[in-house]
Amino acid sequence: MxxxxxxxxxxxxxxxxxxxxxxxxxxxxxxxxxxxxxxxxxxxxxxxxxxxxxxxxxxxxxxxxxxxxxxxxxxxxxxxxxxxxxxxxxxxxxxxxxxxxxxxxxxxxxxxxxxxxxxxxxxxxxxxxxxxxxxxxxxxxxEEHEVEAVLDLAIDDPPARRAAVLRLADVPTTPAQGRWRGELFERFRFRDRAFVLDVYEAAMTYHGDAHRARLREAEEDGGELLVATARWWQALASVERAHRRDLRARPAFTGYLDGIRFHWRYR
Structure with missing residues (x-):
């Protein structure tokens, strides 16, 4: 053969x-x-x-x-x-x-x-x-630079943008994935703040209960998972502090305050 x-x-x-x-x-x-x-x-x-x-x-x-x-x-x-x-x-x-x-x-x-x-x-x-x-x-x-370049391409194409939002909104499966996504969101809030807010909004809309359960799990763990989870919420906490109007423009986006408080408590 x-x-x-x-x-x-x-x-x-x-x-x-x-x-x-x-x-x-x-x-x-x-x-x-x-x-x-x-x-x-x-x-x-x-x-x-x-x-x-x-x-x-x-x-x-x-x-x-x-x-x-x-x-x-x-x-x-x-x-x-x-x-x-x-x-x-x-x-x-x-x-x-x-x-x-x-x-x-x-x-x-x-x-x-x-x-x-x-x-x-x-x-x-x-x-x-x-x-x-x-x-x-x-x-x-x-690989991070090349991967971020791929996301730059994806967010300019509406179907690919939606796919990236839905994939990145889920609860991270490992602390390493939580840290990576948190760092990615933090960098991209300066490039495309609306995309980052789309991810967090999808996270609360489709996986809200699971993300709130992760907050409790991370607090109980008190170790690497806590650090990674606080990092995951960092970009939203920063946007909420500096660009609160962007959040108010999304009245359907709710349920995120526990995550923001978690970030400021454990950052």
């Missing part, structure tokens, strides 16, 4: 609802993936469409009509050939960073669907090729 066949099988798996592990295959003739055939290109197109639908994107991803490149196909070949670890890691490391909105979505689709099946080394390389995944999870310090 060639690397092209392996890539195609994994691409098809990523857009299916099949459980279990991604398919495995050989990595023969990997250079063929530099010029993928129409079946591979069609499979990448399906991956972009399916992942866009899951993210609730519409139109060209991030308003960018350029097609996806070969990156997702190469990543899928590396995933399928993971039994040859050194070769798979080398192949994944050769994947260029996303250059178009479709690339960003395709790489995200591969990382979300496949990362859990990979060992730590290969998983790290695959995730490093998905700035969108890093945005919603936790980027490495060296």
């Amino acid at each position: 060639s690397a092209t066949d392996t890539s195609l099988r994994v691409l098809e798996w990523t857009t299916s609802d099949r459980a279990g592990q991604p398919p495995r295959g050989d990595l023969g003739a990997p250079a063929e993936l530099a010029r993928p055939g129409p079946d591979v290109l069609a499979a990448v197109g399906r991956l972009v469409a399916v992942t866009s639908a899951k993210l609730r994107l519409s139109g060209p991803p991030l308003g960018d009509a350029r097609p996806a490149g070969v990156g997702a196909a190469l990543l899928c070949a590396a995933v399928g050939g993971r039994q040859r670890r050194s070769v798979a890691v080398g192949l994944a490391e050769a994947v260029p960073m996303p250059r178009s909105g479709a690339d960003l979505v395709a790489h995200y689709g591969v990382s979300v669907r496949c990362a859990g099946a990979l060992d730590a080394g290969l998983r790290e390389v695959v995730l490093a090729r998905s700035p969108l995944h890093a945005l919603f999870e936790v980027p490495a310090p060296a």
Whole structure:
């Protein structure tokens, strides 16, 4: 089986609802993936469409009509050939960073669907090729500039902006994610204050009870979770103090005062 066949099988798996592990295959003739055939290109197109639908994107991803490149196909070949670890890691490391909105979505689709099946080394390389995944999870310090650039693109496209708001509004799953999001909100309140307020408003609208439960949990924990939770609320506390009119202009935005008080108490 060639690397092209392996890539195609994994691409098809990523857009299916099949459980279990991604398919495995050989990595023969990997250079063929530099010029993928129409079946591979069609499979990448399906991956972009399916992942866009899951993210609730519409139109060209991030308003960018350029097609996806070969990156997702190469990543899928590396995933399928993971039994040859050194070769798979080398192949994944050769994947260029996303250059178009479709690339960003395709790489995200591969990382979300496949990362859990990979060992730590290969998983790290695959995730490093998905700035969108890093945005919603936790980027490495060296990735933060690129990840913020992706968010800059997303907030200029209404469907991508809504997707980012909804993803970032949920309760952080780890203290590291809470710190990252809090730092991101704090930086972006100077670039696009309305976007940051959209995130907090969505957090209270859709996850208000869970965020209030997190405040109680963090206070009881008294450690890293407390620090990260106070950081998560920092941007809203700053906006409430300096730009209270912006909050008053959103009469449906309520329930946030406990979080602001928590921040000032434990910052």
